[in-house]
Each structure stands twice: as structure tokens, then as C-alpha cells.
Amino acid sequence: MSQIFDHLSIGFDVAFSWMNLLVAALGAFLGTLVGVLPGLGPINGVAMLIPIAYALNLPPETALILLAAVYVGAEYGGRISAILINVPGEASAIMTTLDGYPLARKGLSNVALSLSGWSAFCGALVSTIGVIILAPLLASWALAFGPAEYFVLIVFAFCCLTSLLGNQPVKGTLSAMLGLAIATVGVDANSGVYRYTFDSVHLFDGIDFVVVVIALFAIAELLELLESAIRGESPEVPPNERKLFNLKELLFTKWTVLRSAVLGFFIGVLPGAGASVASAVAYSNEKRYQEGRDPNACFGQGDLRGVTAPEAASTASAVGSFVPMLTLGVPGSGTTAVMMGALTLYNITPGPVLFDTKPELVWGLVASLFIANVLLFLMNIPMVRVFSKVLSLPNWLLVPGILCISYIGVYAINAGTFDLTMAAFLGLIGYLLRKGGVPMAPMVLGVVLGDMMEQNLRRALSITNGELHILWDSPIALGLWIVSLAIVIVPPILRRRAKRRLSAAAAAALEGEE
Amino acid sequence: MSDRTLGFCALFFAGLMAWFGHDLQAPFSYEPVGPRAFPMLIAGIIALCGAWLVFKHWHERHHGEHIDWPRLLLMVVYIVGYALLFETLGFVIATALATVLIGRLFGGGWVRMIVGGVVMGVLFFLLFDRMLDVVLPLGPLEFLS
Numbered sequence: 001m002s003q004i005f006d007h008l009s010i011g012f013d014v015a016f017s018w019m020n021l022l023v024a025a026l027g028a029f030l031g032t033l034v035g036v037l038p039g040l041g042p043i044n045g046v047a048m049l050i051p052i053a054y055a056l057n058l059p060p061e062t063a064l065i066l067l068a069a070v071y072v073g074a075e076y077g078g079r080i081s082a083i084l085i086n087v088p089g090e091a092s093a094i095m096t097t098l099d100g101y102p103l104a105r106k107g108l109s110n111v112a113l114s115l116s117g118w119s120a121f122c123g124a125l126v127s128t129i130g131v132i133i134l135a136p137l138l139a140s141w142a143l144a145f146g147p148a149e150y151f152v153l154i155v156f157a158f159c160c161l162t163s164l165l166g167n168q169p170v171k172g173t174l175s176a177m178l179g180l181a182i183a184t185v186g187v188d189a190n191s192g193v194y195r196y197t198f199d200s201v202h203l204f205d206g207i208d209f210v211v212v213v214i215a216l217f218a219i220a221e222l223l224e225l226l227e228s229a230i231r232g233e234s235p236e237v238p239p240n241e242r243k244l245f246n247l248k249e250l251l252f253t254k255w256t257v258l259r260s261a262v263l264g265f266f267i268g269v270l271p272g273a274g275a276s277v278a279s280a281v282a283y284s285n286e287k288r289y290q291e292g293r294d295p296n297a298c299f300g301q302g303d304l305r306g307v308t309a310p311e312a313a314s315t316a317s318a319v320g321s322f323v324p325m326l327t328l329g330v331p332g333s334g335t336t337a338v339m340m341g342a343l344t345l346y347n348i349t350p351g352p353v354l355f356d357t358k359p360e361l362v363w364g365l366v367a368s369l370f371i372a373n374v375l376l377f378l379m380n381i382p383m384v385r386v387f388s389k390v391l392s393l394p395n396w397l398l399v400p401g402i403l404c405i406s407y408i409g410v411y412a413i414n415a416g417t418f419d420l421t422m423a424a425f426l427g428l429i430g431y432l433l434r435k436g437g438v439p440m441a442p443m444v445l446g447v448v449l450g451d452m453m454e455q456n457l458r459r460a461l462s463i464t465n466g467e468l469h470i471l472w473d474s475p476i477a478l479g480l481w482i483v484s485l486a487i488v489i490v491p492p493i494l495r496r497r498a499k500r501r502l503s504a505a506a507a508a509a510l511e512g513e514e
Numbered sequence: 515m516s517d518r519t520l521g522f523c524a525l526f527f528a529g530l531m532a533w534f535g536h537d538l539q540a541p542f543s544y545e546p547v548g549p550r551a552f553p554m555l556i557a558g559i560i561a562l563c564g565a566w567l568v569f570k571h572w573h574e575r576h577h578g579e580h581i582d583w584p585r586l587l588l589m590v591v592y593i594v595g596y597a598l599l600f601e602t603l604g605f606v607i608a609t610a611l612a613t614v615l616i617g618r619l620f621g622g623g624w625v626r627m628i629v630g631g632v633v634m635g636v637l638f639f640l641l642f643d644r645m646l647d648v649v650l651p652l653g654p655l656e657f658l659s
């Protein structure tokens with residue numbers, strides 16, 4: 001118990017340095033701006049800021065705090081456009097549009113916004129407590145992992161991510177493998193053999209992680225913006241009666257918030273499952289639960305609980321997804337995969353040892369995540385109008401601006417045009433793959449984990465001199481194999497069963513809107 | 515891109531990986547698994563995914579999302595050109611040029627774009643190079659520094 005307070009005091013000491021507070025506030029602000037824009041989510045914001053944070057020579061914990069604040073800020077921004085104009089700013093806000101926009105049409109937009117902010121804050125609180133309790137336990141457990149267990153753990157992370165992402169696991173697998181393929185480029189650390197470098201000096205060190213991330217999440221995104229000019233349809237939101245939710249509404253939703261936050265935290269802790277999964281599960285869970293016992297429930301037509309459930313869950317899972325990254329070194333979502341790549345720029349390998357070697361980084365990050373959520377809650381209610389102005393920023397200014405900032409970041413790594421051309425090329429490939437329905441997150445995970453996966457596989461096989469049985473001999477490894485297999489097999493079956501029910505519900509929701 | 519095209523591309527890529535990786539041998543080896551095994555494993559799985567995509571959709575005629583090729587190619591030319599000229603023309607000029615051309619593609623007017631491009635180039639240069647110490651190339655404008 002006293003240890004928990006030690007950790008907390010380390011964390012808040014780091015987070016309350018004026019530099020880190022400032023950075024957290026700035027990150028939260030920038031993140032919200034990025035999040036409000038439809039199509040640009042947390043992963044894009046973090047991707048664009050990594051090279052810049054690195055080029056600015058920020059110390060690692062400050063850089064991580066900046067990126068984490070951007071992450072939660074973008075989650076906040078996503079809900080602003082979801083509620084005000086019915087366009088989700090990013091994937092995890094899709095569920096928020098279902099009840100958020102109807103509430104805005106009823107003249108309750110400020111109530112919905114502030115209450116969703118409050119739910120997110122509660123989600124962060126619950127999740128922070130969860131991290132403080134669970135992370136050290138998981139880290140000490142992870143110390144028992146050998147190379148074989150690590151290899152299987154990474155397989156498990158890929159299984160989680162690809163099976164939860166969509167209904168075409170083949171494309172998710174393909175994406176992950178392409179990421180692993182990118183990671184093999186460069187000199188092989190064990191044997192000194194150059195792989196796929198084609199005698200180009202620029203490729204000897206491999207393709208820089210930042211180049212891949214900028215290509216997939218900035219340049220490919222811009223190419224996609226070419227056709228989708230979603231700008232806010234004039235929001236027909238009637239004037240607001242109140243600025244803030246009242247006590248009655250707070251009490252009305254308290255159990256929904258708590259339930260969804262706990263659920264979101266555990267979904268976030270699973271490697272691979274991110275905020276969009278958490279918000280979808282929490283919303284449908286709450287809808288089913290409430291409709292069974294409350295005759296006045298009006299999910300899909302502006303029920304406050306329909307806004308609080310996904311918001312509490314998505315923030316809780318965003319915070320929770322740091323647990324596997326920090327404790328096991330295996331990211332819990334696409335965005336944390338990007339952040340883990342950022343840490344490797346600083347030669348920091350996340351994993352169980354981090355808790356002993358760099359406690360200020362781990363606990364500083366946890367404390368900052370919490371502070372960023374407090375700041376966002378306070379900042380967003382008075383500033384909603386300011387942020388929604390971003391929606392009127394025209395594409396002809398936005399697109400060159402994003403490209404320019406991305407190029408500055410890529411250029412800053414090696415000060416050469418090779419990386420820029422590489423980013424442009426990979427961006428085009430990424431765009432074409434997206435058009436073919438291939439998700440991008442597994443690819444980033446592949447690039448980040450590729451080296452670790454191969455090294456652990458080779459190390460494990462060295463122990464047994466090439467005998468494969470070491471990969472499933474230990475109970476931990478065997479257990480992870482079984483869970484991985486279950487995760488791949490069970491959801492498609494459940495999805496097929498739920499599909500009919502869900503499509504009926506979605507049709508009903510759409511009808512209610514029109 | 516339709517699933518079948520995607521599948522063929524994956525098969526092609528796996529072939530390339532196998533072709534360029536088949537002779538990856540360590541001159542001295544201390545371990546049972548060399549530098550070749552992992553890339554070959556990945557190439558194998560990519561090929562499996564590709565084959566699955568090709569054969570599962572063999573009879574289907576549906577295509578993926580529509581792509582506006584002329585505008586896309588123009589945009590790609592601008593993005594690549596911006597990358598290649600980033601150092602030669604220097605950050606300010608290259609950015610102004612790229613902003614004008616890309617902005618035109620997204621429906622901005624000439625006057626607006628020229629003003630916007632010059633402002634963006636100069637502003638970002640001052641912000642990043644001068645204020646934040648991220649070194650950017652000046653190109654022909656070197657004499658100003």
C-alpha cells in the first residue's frame with residue numbers, strides 16, 4: 001500500500017514540474033484540435049508530433065507526456081464534432097454520434113458535451129487507479145517471461161489486433177506481416193548480414209519508424225482527403241438552455257459511467273484492442289442492460305446514458321492501453337504502438353525492467369495522463385466554440401499544412417531527402433492498401449515489434465538448438481497460444497450471430513435520425 | 515482496389531521477398547536460426563494471405579472503392595516533387611510552391627493560395643528553424659541567414 005503512494009508521489013513530482021505541466025496543457029490543446037477534424041484521430045496527431053518532439057530534444061518523459069496528452073486530447077476532440085455535427089472526429093467517437101447528435105438537436109448540446117467530458121474524466125480516474133494497482137503486478141509477472149514466452153506474447157498481440165479490427169482477419173494478418181517485412185530491412189543484428197538494403201547506404205539502418213508512421217498516418221490520410229471532403233453540414237443545433245449538466249443528470253448516469261469505465265479499462269489492457277472496440281462494446285452492453293429494465297430508455301434518440309457509456313469506456317481504455325506497453329513492452333493499441341516507437345528513438349525499450357530503471361518515466365506518464373484529463377475537462381467546456389471553429393478550416397489550407405509539418409518532422413531525423421521520398425512512396429502504398437480495406441494499425445505494430453519478435457524467436461531456438469517444442473513447452477507459452485487461438489476463432493462466430501441483431505439496430509438508429 | 519488485385523499484389527510482394535532473400539546466409543554462424551528464416555516465414559504467410567484473397571474472391575465481380583486516378587496521380591507528383599526539391603529549393607520556396615499547387619487541387623483560388631503559400635513557408639521556417647531549433651534547409655535563400 002505504501003508502495004502505491006511512493007509511486008504516486010514519484011509520478012506527480014514529475015508531472016507537476018512546470019515544464020511538464022505546460023507540455024501536457026499544450027498537448028491536450030493540440031490533440032483536441034486534431035481530434036475535432038474528421039478523419040484525423042489520435043494516431044495521426046501522435047504520428048505528426050513524434051519527430052518534432054524528438055527534434056526539439058525534449059527529455060523522454062516530457063516527450064511521452066506530450067504524446068500522451070495529444071492522445072487523450074484527440075479523444076476529447078473526436079466527441080466535439082460527433083455531438084455538434086454528427087461527424088465522428090475519429091473511430092472511437094462513432095458510438096457517441098448515436099445519442100450525442102440527437103441530444104444536440106434537442107438543444108442539449110452543452111449538456112451532452114460537458115457530461116461526456118465528465119464521463120471521460122471518470123473513465124480516466126478509474127483507469128488510472130487500475131493502472132496503479134495492476135501495472136506493477138503485471139510487470140513483476142512479466143519478469144518470468146523468457147524469449148519463447150515473449151515470442152508467443154507478440155503473436156497474441158497480433159491475434160488480438162487483427163481479430164478485433166474488422167471482419168476480414170486475413171487483411172489484418174497481411175498488414176501485420178507487411179509491417180514485419182518492413183522491420184527486416186537493414187543490417188541483421190545477430191549475423192551482420194545486410195537484408196533487403198539493395199546496396200543503398202540509406203537502408204543500412206533499416207527504414208526509420210518515423211518515416212513509416214508519417215507515411216501511413218499523415219500522407220496516406222491526405223491522399224484520402226482528396227475524395228472525402230466531409231465538412232460540417234451546417235449544424236442545425238438550437239440554442240442551449242444550460243451550459244453544464246445538473247446534479248440530477250449526474251446521478252442518473254453514475255452507474256453507467258462506472259460500469260463502462262471498468263469495462264473500458266479491461267478492454268484497453270488487452271494488447272491490440274483499442275478505444276473504438278471499448279466504446280462499441282460499452283454502448284451495446286449498456287443499451288442491452290438498460291432497455292431490459294428501464295421502460296424510459298431511449299437509446300439512439302438522445303439518451304444521456306448513450307453518450308456517457310462510450311465516452312467513459314473509450315477514455316478508460318485509452319489509459320488502460322498503456323498497461324501492456326509499459327509492463328510487457330507490447331502495445332495495447334495502434335496509438336500506443338506509435339508511442340512505443342517514439343520511446344525506441346530514445347533508446348528506451350519498454351518492458352518490466354522499466355519500472356525499476358526508469359520509475360520517473362512510468363509514473364510520470366501515468367500522473368500526466370490523469371492531469372491531462374483534468375485539464376481537458378476544465379478547458380473544453382468553456383472552449384467548445386473555439387474548437388468547433390476548426391471545422392471551418394478549409395482543406396486547401398489544412399492539407400498543405402499537415403504535409404509541411406510532416407515533412408519537417410521527417411527531415412529532422414536525418415536531414416536528407418531520402419527519407420522524405422521514402423515517406424511519399426510508402427504513403428502511396430499505404431493509401432492503396434487502405435483502399436483495398438487493409439487496416440493500418442497492425443502494420444505499425446509489426447514495424448515496432450518486428451525486431452523484438454525475430455530476436456526472441458531466434459534466442460528461444462538457440463536454447464534448444466533449433467527444436468521447436470520450446471515455443472509451447474512452458475505453461476505461460478501454452479496458455480498464450482490457447483488464448484490467441486480462441487481470440488481468432490471465437491469473434492467471427494459471435495460476429496456472425498450478432499450481425500443480424502446489430503444491422504437491425506443500426507437501421508433503427510438511422511431511421512430515428514431522419 | 516478489389517480483393518483479387520490485392521491478393522495478386524501480395525503474392526507478387528511475397529515472391530520479391532523470397533527472390534531477394536533466398537541467398538541471405540551468415541558467413542559465420544553461431545546459432546541454429548540464421549538471418550534468412552524469419553523473412554522467409556513472413557514471405558510465406560504473405561503468400562498464404564494473397565492466395566486466400568485471390569481464390570476466395572475468384573468468382574466475385576465486385577470491385578473495391580473507386581479511386582480518382584488523375585487527381586491522385588497529380589497529388590502524388592506534388593508530394594514526391596516537394597520531397598525531392600525540399601533541399602534544392604530550400605524549405606521556404608519548396609513549401610510555398612507545394613502549398614499553392616496542392617491548395618489548387620483542393621479548390622483554393624490562385625490569389626489565396628499564393629498568399630497562403632508564402633505565409634506558410636515563412637511562418638513555419640521562423641517557427642521551427644529559428645524558434646524551435648529544428649534545422650531546415652534554406653536553399654538559394656542561404657544568403658539571408
